[in-house]
Amino acid sequence: MSAVITTRGLTKTFKSHTAVDSLDLRVPQGVVYGFLGPNGSGKSTTMKMLLGLTRPTRGEIEVFGEPLTPQSRTRLLPSIGSMIEAPPGYGHLTGAENMRIVADMLDLSSHQVDRALATVRLTEHKDKLVRNYSLGMKQRLGIAMALARDPSLLILDEPTNGLDPAGIEEIRTLLVQLAGQGITVMVSSHLLDEIDKMADVLGILSAGRMIFQGTRDDLFQHSIPDLLIETPDPAAALALGITATPVTGGIRISGTDKDQTAEIVRRLAVAGVPIHEVRRIQQSLEDVFMDLTGRGGLL
Amino acid sequence: MRRAVLLEFRKMRRLRTLPIVLVMVVAVAALSSASLFAGSTQTTFEDPAAHPWAGLLLSYTLMAAMTSPILAAVLASRQTDIEHAGTGWTLASIAGFTPGTLCRAKLAALSGILLAAVLIQTLLVVGAGMLAGIRVPLDAGPWIGYTLLLFLVDVALVALHIWLAATVENQLISVGVGMLGAFLAVFTLLAPGAAFWIAPWGAYALISHVAQTAGEVGYVTPPYPWIIGLLALVGITFTLATRRFNRLER
Ligand SMILES: Nc1ncnc2c1ncn2[C@@H]1O[C@H](COP(=O)(O)OP(=O)(O)OP(=O)(O)O)[C@@H](O)[C@H]1O
Numbered sequence: 001m002s003a004v005i006t007t008r009g010l011t012k013t014f015k016s017h018t019a020v021d022s023l024d025l026r027v028p029q030g031v032v033y034g035f036l037g038p039n040g041s042g043k044s045t046t047m048k049m050l051l052g053l054t055r056p057t058r059g060e061i062e063v064f065g066e067p068l069t070p071q072s073r074t075r076l077l078p079s080i081g082s083m084i085e086a087p088p089g090y091g092h093l094t095g096a097e098n099m100r101i102v103a104d105m106l107d108l109s110s111h112q113v114d115r116a117l118a119t120v121r122l123t124e125h126k127d128k129l130v131r132n133y134s135l136g137m138k139q140r141l142g143i144a145m146a147l148a149r150d151p152s153l154l155i156l157d158e159p160t161n162g163l164d165p166a167g168i169e170e171i172r173t174l175l176v177q178l179a180g181q182g183i184t185v186m187v188s189s190h191l192l193d194e195i196d197k198m199a200d201v202l203g204i205l206s207a208g209r210m211i212f213q214g215t216r217d218d219l220f221q222h223s224i225p226d227l228l229i230e231t232p233d234p235a236a237a238l239a240l241g242i243t244a245t246p247v248t249g250g251i252r253i254s255g256t257d258k259d260q261t262a263e264i265v266r267r268l269a270v271a272g273v274p275i276h277e278v279r280r281i282q283q284s285l286e287d288v289f290m291d292l293t294g295r296g297g298l299l
Numbered sequence: 300m301r302r303a304v305l306l307e308f309r310k311m312r313r314l315r316t317l318p319i320v321l322v323m324v325v326a327v328a329a330l331s332s333a334s335l336f337a338g339s340t341q342t343t344f345e346d347p348a349a350h351p352w353a354g355l356l357l358s359y360t361l362m363a364a365m366t367s368p369i370l371a372a373v374l375a376s377r378q379t380d381i382e383h384a385g386t387g388w389t390l391a392s393i394a395g396f397t398p399g400t401l402c403r404a405k406l407a408a409l410s411g412i413l414l415a416a417v418l419i420q421t422l423l424v425v426g427a428g429m430l431a432g433i434r435v436p437l438d439a440g441p442w443i444g445y446t447l448l449l450f451l452v453d454v455a456l457v458a459l460h461i462w463l464a465a466t467v468e469n470q471l472i473s474v475g476v477g478m479l480g481a482f483l484a485v486f487t488l489l490a491p492g493a494a495f496w497i498a499p500w501g502a503y504a505l506i507s508h509v510a511q512t513a514g515e516v517g518y519v520t521p522p523y524p525w526i527i528g529l530l531a532l533v534g535i536t537f538t539l540a541t542r543r544f545n546r547l548e549r
């Protein structure tokens with residue numbers, strides 16, 4: 001799979017504070033790339049650099065295989081739809097008038113505008129003043145502005161901010177659908193839960209550093225789920241000197257690989273401790289995420 | 300650039316720019332010609348030596364100095380504030396329009412409106428003079444010269460206010476500066492020696508084509524080199540400032 005966005009050593013320093021630190025990003029074509037990180041980890045700053053809104057302190061950016069320069073940026077911008085931080089929109093104008101401004105800036109047809117408004121289901125509210133829009137409607141308008149140009153790359157910074165669960169689900173479906181049409185979607189969030197269900201590839205940022213980049217499965221492999229051994233006699237098991245936490249109906253052991261698991265089971269069997277069941281605890285991605293960002297990373 | 304200017308006119312919709320300008324124009328014209336209808340003034344209408352047109356131009360100059368700085372501040376601030384409020388800087392930037400381009404387009408669009416406004420304003424004042432019964436022929440030269448310079452000074456002030464409104468997000472500052480400017484402009488008209496030192500608002504006094512000496516109103520030649528110098532300085536400042544905006548990170 002060819003990459004739509006590649007960065008090498010991308011760094012942004014504000015005065016003495018490094019907001020983005022040596023980022024090697026790789027966003028493959030036609031996927032939903034979930035860009036995750038807690039507040040202040042540098043997601044928006046990275047996206048701004050990718051769009052040429054902020055100059056990197058160091059490092060290189062390639063978009064569609066071209067180095068990002070002021071010249072290439074002008075050429076590339078019409079094929080990149082984006083929304084960074086707050087959704088844009090002139091409050092004193094209606095949604096339709098705002099879209100008209102975007103259309104005039106980029107030479108878009110009214111057909112493209114209408115389709116974008118319909119996609120985010122804003123058609124019936126297009127003649128209301130944006131000032132009177134709900135937060136969710138503003139967010140939709142921002143997405144419509146990004147979509148109207150029929151982009152090959154979408155960069156959306158927390159697009160589900162302020163949406164209700166139904167709205168979030170709708171955006172999710174939309175982004176997956178767009179990726180299905182071959183559009184590359186890079187979407188950021190500080191909530192794994194929001195992105196988990198749609199992202200094919202995840203990039204996790206913590207304090208400006210990339211602590212994980214890969215598929216969901218890769219992420220699980222990096223973090224070993226706890227082992228749960230069900231036994232009616234946890235005391236006997238603990239008496240063997242196994243480091244474990246007693247839980248109802250058994251013991252729980254963390255950080256054991258396959259060989260260690262085999263060894264523990266063997267010792268328990270030899271000591272005659274009855275074993276009813278041995279299994280891994282299903283770990284939520286949220287746990288993995290918290291674990292990663294809390295611990296400062298794997299890579 | 301042409302496209303950027305057209306976009307500014309689109310954004311101007313519902314911003315009440317035109318009604319504000321219209322009210323200002325009519326108010327200035329009305330206040331300038333109010334004295335025409337006083338009995339003492341009317342006795343001069345047929346006496347060329349009393350310079351009735353110069354008297355009218357003087358009161359027009361005073362009213363314009365009093366209101367133009369505020370109008371410039373209000374127009375520039377309204378047209379620029381929308382970019383802060385609607386993250387318009389970013390929206391334009393990701394479509395290839397830099398913040399500097401946006402500011403220049405705003406200046407161009409507002410200048411178009413100001414040109415029409417100043418012309419209408421002058422025509423209204425002259426019309427009022429004729430209507431009131433001034434029989435002495437109109438001295439076209441000073442009136443045309445003043446109208447043209449008033450327009451140019453207005454443009455310069457709008458340029459400075461666009462820069463201010465784009466730099467300082469709090470628009471109270473912008474409008475406050477405009478009010479202070481109006482006060483200073485009137486002050487320099489009354490104390491002409493100070494005009495150079497209170498740039499840019501002193502310009503409203505510099506461009507005056509009339510002066511009152513020992514109770515007599517008469518035409519004077521404004522100090523063109525100073526005026527041209529001041530306008531050029533504002534032009535250069537605005538060009539450099541908008542170029543800097545393009546490199547600024549928001
Ligand atoms: N213009 C700026 N000047 C100084 N520091 C900045 C600037 N922009 C961002 N920062 C700092 O860079 C860091 C990263 O900010 P950024 O907005 O990229 O985080 P984020 O991951 O988008 O967070 P959030 O989830 O809250 O949106 C923060 O510590 C922030 O204070």
Ligand SMILES: [Mg+2]
Pocket residue numbers: 043044045085157
């Ligand atoms: Mg952010």
